[in-house]
Amino acid sequence: xxxxxAAARLAGWELQHIRKDQPTLETHLSQxxxxxxxxxxxxxxxxxxQYGSMLRRSGYKGRIVSFEPVKASFDILRAxxxxxxxxxxxxxxxGATAGESMIHVSRSTVMASFLDATExxxxxxxxxxxxxxxxxxxxxTLDAVFSLVTEGLKSPRVFLKMDTQGYDLQVFAGAKxxxxxxxxxxxxxxxxxxxxxxxxYLESLATYTKAGFVMTGLYPVSRDKxxxxxxxxxxxxxxxxxxxxxxxAAPTKKARKKRKKS
Numbered sequence: 001x002x003x004x005x006a007a008a009r010l011a012g013w014e015l016q017h018i019r020k021d022q023p024t025l026e027t028h029l030s031q032x033x034x035x036x037x038x039x040x041x042x043x044x045x046x047x048x049x050q051y052g053s054m055l056r057r058s059g060y061k062g063r064i065v066s067f068e069p070v071k072a073s074f075d076i077l078r079a080x081x082x083x084x085x086x087x088x089x090x091x092x093x094x095g096a097t098a099g100e101s102m103i104h105v106s107r108s109t110v111m112a113s114f115l116d117a118t119e120x121x122x123x124x125x126x127x128x129x130x131x132x133x134x135x136x137x138x139x140x141t142l143d144a145v146f147s148l149v150t151e152g153l154k155s156p157r158v159f160l161k162m163d164t165q166g167y168d169l170q171v172f173a174g175a176k177x178x179x180x181x182x183x184x185x186x187x188x189x190x191x192x193x194x195x196x197x198x199x200x201y202l203e204s205l206a207t208y209t210k211a212g213f214v215m216t217g218l219y220p221v222s223r224d225k226x227x228x229x230x231x232x233x234x235x236x237x238x239x240x241x242x243x244x245x246x247x248x249a250a251p252t253k254k255a256r257k258k259r260k261k262s
Contacts, residue, residue: 025219025234029186030058032216036183036238038062038159040150042142044094044171045163047073047110049080052087062086065149069093069137073109088149092138093164096173102134113165113195121194124225129194141174150181160185166198169207179211184238188221191230201233213237 023031033041039062043051046066055064064087068074074091081087093103093114105112108128117129142160150156158181162168168187175182185208189201199207205215214237221232 023217025217025236026054026058028217028219028236029055030060032184032236032238033060033062033159036159037157038183039153040065040156041159041161042149043067043161044142045165045167046077046089047112047163048076051161051163052077052081052084056084063153064088066090067092067094069103069139070105070109070112070135072105073112090145090149092140093167094142094145094171094174095139095167096141096170097139098141098144099139100136101139103137104131105133105135106131111165113167115166115195115198118193118196120192124194124222124231142171143174143177146175146178146181156181158182162187164188166190166193166195169199169204172207172211182239184216184236185213186234186236189233189235191232192224194231201235205235208235208237212240214240 038060041055041060041062041064043064043066046052046068047070048068049066052064052066064081064084066077066081066087066089068077068089069092071091074089078089078091081089093101095101101114103112103114104116106117106128107130108125111117111125111128117131121129150158158178160172160175160182162171162185164171165188168189172187187204187208189204190198191201193200215235216238217234217236219234219236220230221234223230
């Protein structure tokens with residue numbers, strides 16, 4: 001074992017070489033976002049701005065729009081984004097329909113969710129999953145705010161990141177009209193449910209695949225401490241090139257009518 005790897009292990013770390021064919025999530029995004037020409041990244045479930053900060057470290061210089069409904073987390077997020085003119089923040093959640101709802105704020109604020117935690121999640125994350133309070137928050141749909149958050153961009157090329165603790169498909173359902181501008185997405189998918197009623201990874205993948213997205217990377221988020229079985233994964237996807245080509249090649253109904261008349 002090389003000396004630098006041995007030293008890292010003594011400190012509780014493991015060094016890994018960044019390979020172009022098997023990159024880390026951060027490296028993968030630094031490669032994928034430029035390929036897709038992303039100029040607007042929607043950070044849904046931003047918590048305290050960890051994802052936005054990671055994007056800046058990885059070299060992304062485009063627009064970041066972060067959504068965080070929990071007030072205490074939002075205040076930290078807003079302070080973090082304040083010095084970045086390309087980073088805007090909004091204090092509401094995104095979902096399938098607009099309205100208001102109670103969100104369970106847990107001891108670990110990244111675990112805040114509209115859904116109740118399962119017994120399994122309390123076993124796996126006994127400290128973090130404890131609910132400290134319920135908070136009434138506002139919910140908007142992405143379709144309703146899309147023109148606002150992409151204002152000034154002539155032809156927005158959007159990347160949609162969702163990390164909403166069991167609510168990602170609801171966010172996606174509220175983005176039907178916006179989807180043509182979404183070139184890629186990142187979502188947290190569940191192998192073992194940590195919230196009651198949340199979709200499993202098969203349902204999630206089927207929904208995104210049906211909408212025309214293909215997977216580019218899977219990155220473990222958490223594992224069962226006893227069995228090492230996967231609990232959650234970050235899934236990165238991009239719009240299928242084949243579907244895009246078909247959409248461009250397929251004549252519109254009006255064009256087909258003109259052809260028939262001629």
